[in-house]
Amino acid sequence: MSNTSQNSFRVAAPGLDTDLPEADSDEMTEPTAAELRALCEEKNEVFDASLTEKQARNRIAALKELD
Structure with missing residues (x-):
């Protein structure tokens, strides 16, 4: 269990695009x-x-949440 890479766990804020490459x-x-x-x-x-x-995609998501 101690060999877990740093990229294994990603926590994203709502609305942020996490499907894009790192x-x-x-x-x-x-x-x-x-x-x-x-x-x-x-x-x-x-x-x-x-x-x-x-x-840009993250900014779009943030602007859409301003409604």
């Missing part, structure tokens, strides 16, 4: 950017085009 370096895709941009405009938030795909 590497957080992939650029945000155009569809994700469009969705995030629209949500930012709707919620009067600043759109950050420098986010990675994983960060």
